Amino acid sequence: MENEIKKKVMLSGIQPSGDLHLGNYLGAVKNWGARAEEFDCYYFMADLHTLTVRQNPAELRRRTLEQLAQYIACGLDPEKNTLFVQSHVHEHAELGWILNCYTMFGELSRMTQFKDKSAKNADNINGGLFTYPALMAADILLYQADFVPVGEDQRQHCELTRDVAIRFNNIYGDVFKVPEPYIPKAGARVMGLGNPTSKMSKSDPNGCVFLMEKPEDIARKFKRAVTDSDTENCVRFDRENKPGVANLMNIYAAVTGKTFEEIEKEFDGCGYGVFKPAVGEAVIETLRPIREEASRLLADKAYLQKVYSDGAEKASYIARKTLRKVYKKVGLVEKPF
Numbered sequence: 001m002e003n004e005i006k007k008k009v010m011l012s013g014i015q016p017s018g019d020l021h022l023g024n025y026l027g028a029v030k031n032w033g034a035r036a037e038e039f040d041c042y043y044f045m046a047d048l049h050t051l052t053v054r055q056n057p058a059e060l061r062r063r064t065l066e067q068l069a070q071y072i073a074c075g076l077d078p079e080k081n082t083l084f085v086q087s088h089v090h091e092h093a094e095l096g097w098i099l100n101c102y103t104m105f106g107e108l109s110r111m112t113q114f115k116d117k118s119a120k121n122a123d124n125i126n127g128g129l130f131t132y133p134a135l136m137a138a139d140i141l142l143y144q145a146d147f148v149p150v151g152e153d154q155r156q157h158c159e160l161t162r163d164v165a166i167r168f169n170n171i172y173g174d175v176f177k178v179p180e181p182y183i184p185k186a187g188a189r190v191m192g193l194g195n196p197t198s199k200m201s202k203s204d205p206n207g208c209v210f211l212m213e214k215p216e217d218i219a220r221k222f223k224r225a226v227t228d229s230d231t232e233n234c235v236r237f238d239r240e241n242k243p244g245v246a247n248l249m250n251i252y253a254a255v256t257g258k259t260f261e262e263i264e265k266e267f268d269g270c271g272y273g274v275f276k277p278a279v280g281e282a283v284i285e286t287l288r289p290i291r292e293e294a295s296r297l298l299a300d301k302a303y304l305q306k307v308y309s310d311g312a313e314k315a316s317y318i319a320r321k322t323l324r325k326v327y328k329k330v331g332l333v334e335k336p337f
C-alpha cells in the first residue's frame with residue numbers, strides 16, 4: 001500500500017444524475033483510462049452530489065450501477081483503478097462539512113454551475129446546491145490527488161479546490177496536496193448537436209449522444225446536427241463563425257486522434273452531407289464496444305457489487321487517514337475507539 005501512495009494520484013468523478021453522454025466520455029472518462037500504470041487512480045460515482053437536484057430514487061440507483069459498468073467498459077480495469085460509490089465512503093460528507101467552514105460565501109456565489117443550476121431549478125435552490133463545491137473539494141483533497149481529469153466546465157470548481165487547500169494549509173501546515181485540473185486538448189468542451197453554443201448535456205436529449213444509445217439513433221442525431229447558417233458548405237475549423245462545424249470537427253478529432261488540418265484535408269470538397277454522417281459513424285464505432293461490454297457487465301450484478309465493495313474499502317483506507325489528520329489539526333477530540 002505504501003508503494004501505491006508514492007505514485008502520483010489521479011482522481012475524478014461523475015454525477016449519476018443522467019445517463020453518461022459523449023461529453024462525459026470525451027471530456028473525462030476517455031482520459032482516465034490507460035493511466036493506471038503511471039498513477040494511483042480513483043474514480044467514483046458522485047451520487048451525493050446528485051441530491052442537490054431532486055432525483056427519482058430507483059433511477060438514481062440504476063444509473064449509479066450502470067455508470068460503474070460503463071466506467072469498466074470504457075477501459076478502467078477495477079484491478080488497477082479504485083472504483084467506488086461516493087456515499088460508501090462516509091469521509092466525503094465529513095470532510096465536506098469541515099471544508100464548508102473554510103470556503104467563503106463570496107467564492108461560492110461566483111460559481112457558474114451554481115448560477116446555471118439555480119436558474120434551471122428556481123423552485124429548489126437549496127443549501128447543497130450552493131455548498132456543492134466544498135463537497136467536491138473534499139472528494140479531491142481526501143485522496144491527496146495530484147491531478148483531476150475533467151472537462152472545461154469543471155475548471156472553476158478545481159480552482160476553488162486549490163484555493164481552499166491553500167487556505168487550509170496556510171493555517172494548519174501541509175495537510176493537503178494542492179491538485180491540478182487535467183483538461184484534454186480535444187473534447188474538453190463538447191457542444192450540443194442541436195445548439196452548438198451550449199455544452200452537450202442530458203437536459204437537451206436531442207442534441208446529446210448517450211453512451212448506451214442505439215447506433216441508428218446516434219446516426220440520426222448526427223445527420224440532424226446543426227452546422228452553420230453560411231452557405232459555404234465546407235469543412236473548415238472556425239469556432240467563432242462556424243461553431244457547429246467546429247464542434248463536429250472537435251468530436252471527430254477526439255474519437256479518431258486526427259488533427260483539424262488532417263480533417264479539413266480528408267473532407268476537402270465533400271460538404272456537410274458527407275461530413276456529418278462520417279462523424280456519426282466514427283462515434284458509433286467508438287461507442288459500440290463500450291455499449292456491448294457495459295450491457296454484458298450489467299447482467300452480472302454480483303461482479304459489480306464486488307468491484308464497488310473492494311473499491312470502497314481501498315478508498316476508505318486513504319480517506320480515513322486524511323480525515324483523521326484534519327480532525328486533529330482543527331482541534332476535534334480523537335475518537336477513543
Ligand code: TYM
Pocket residue numbers: 011012013014015016023024025026027028046049135136139140148149150151152153154157187188189190191199200201
Ligand atoms: P459532471 O457530472 O457534470 O460531469 C462529469 C464530467 O464530464 C465532463 N463533461 C463534459 N466534458 C466535455 N463536454 C461536455 N459537454 C461535458 N459535460 C460534462 C465534466 O467536465 C466532468 O469532468 N462536479 C462534477 C463531478 C464531481 C467531481 C468531483 C469531478 C464531483 N466530485 C471530484 C472531479 C473531482 C460534475 O458535476 O461533473
